[in-house]
Amino acid sequence: MTEPVAVEKPSAPIPDVAAAVPAQAQPSPLDRLDRLDDAVLPAVFRVLDAARSRLADTADREAVRARRVAERARRGRAGGDGPVDTETGGSPALLDVVGVAPGGVVDRGARVLVLGLVALIVVSAAAAMLQSVDRDRSSNATAPVAAPTGSPPAATPPAAQPVTPTVTIGPGARDSVTEYLGASRQNLESLTAAAPAADLYAVASLTGPVTPDQLLDLFGSYRAVQVFFTAGAGGQVEQATVRDPVADVHAAFASAAAQAQARAATEARAGDVGADSRDRQAAAQLRAGCACLFAAVVRAPSGRLSQLAADPRVRVVDPAPPGAGPPSVRFLPLSPDRG
Template identity: 45%
Template sequence: MRLLDRVDDAALPPVGRVLESVAGRLAGARDRPRARLRRGWAARGGPYVDGDGPPPPGRASVITGRALEAIGRLLVLGLVVLIVVGAVTTMLRGADPSGSHAPGPGPGNAPAGPVEPTVTVGPAVGESPATYAAEAAAKLDGLTRAAPDADLYAVVSLAGYRTPDEMLQIFTAYRTLEVFFGVPPDGAVMAATVRDPVADLTAAFDSEADAADTRAHSATDPAEAEHARQEATALRARCGCLFGAVVRAPAARLVDLGHIEGVRVVDPAPPGISPETVRFLPLQPDPR
């Protein structure tokens, strides 16, 4: 209540002045016919008295100070309600600070909501790695010949698992939007949004390590618990767990990326497509 009183004290005086000004203007506008009648009667030699001739059209409504105060309080109360509702709505919004997620449509952890992936960029089910690599290379070659400067999204598969530092070296000159990782040989594949490569990779590994610790503590099977603990340890040690990424670059530069040591496949998405409608799937390294 003290907050509302302070808001009243601050807001009511200017609101009241505005309302009084408006009321005065309305009253002045409505009293103009009466003033003209007075001037007319004065010119004819006598003062105008109420009742002389037809009454002036409309009488000004008198807005009392109490009415002005009531209107002002209603306006202030409405403003306070809007502010409170906006603040509560903002507080209730949540976000995943780590940015890691199961692989899904589009880079950047695009919401699955009403947007469904219409295109998959990656190996088809049952397709051999050699066939997939050849088809991706032919597709990129055709796009480069047609428009070498066209900006394209592409999913990049690495020849083996890489540490975060090794990953940063490979993609240092490229805009990386998403990375894929999993503790070999059979860890769950995860994807992480990348805006700040160093900070986001660190956050993603730490987040998945925490999740592995949680699985270890809740597991009833000793072997499952031990496997989860090993995954958590590997992730916190910044293991060689990264094997793919989504990048954006001109077609000609994607060709150059394919020539970097350690890069296995560069598979471009169709030109002009929205990344939110694409499911990017990198080729996982061959088991050893």
């Protein structure tokens, strides 16, 4: 007896509960890009409109072109329901012409490219404006003043040249001492009578040589600018410019003593005994602060110069013309040994 075989019945299909429950709608990347367009593009266009007056013609053309591309992309995504582009003569949307499906990868890439282009235009415009302002400031600060039309080019000033004396005050080598003394005194009296308060330069020659301390006692209340001295038997006349009647005179004596000592050494090697002895004597006297000063150039009102000329230690005061003085004037003193 054959046993019956049990036949398995197919089970009933289990209903897909998850499929029956509608999934919550999630915003697609395209919707997010739409919201980005709506939020960014109007603001960007407002910035471009505000800056349009400061942009160059090229920036204006690029902004208009970007707006056209954005509107064409928007109409192409909407299926061509947007308004007709009057500037292009009613041509279809750009993406429709090239055969790009709205919402595709190419569509999203084109729209991102448009946004990047707009951002690039804004940044370029801002940089151009800042650069223009900076260039204007630099040109105003450093631009040289233009010379008037027809004027000769500015010449480079020549280097300063030493002033050559044009006036000599003092006795000439062949002048009579008596005549020189009389002319100098008469000249000083005339200047004092005409303008006793006028400042004058004058060379004051002494009746005999004095030491640095005696010179200070004589000219202490005057402004001495130059001194004359000599040392040794038949020594040469030395002169020095001074500001401090004590320190500068001692410095001049020390310098002259060093030069005399150097000359003595040279003369000794050459066998010139007389010159060697004279220069060694002059060097020793100068180091000791000898009575070697016999004249000075001073500056004072003409009335005070007349008072100085009346001092018994002063032989003569010879003034320079009003307004004349070193370095355009050369002063020559009257040596005490010249009778």
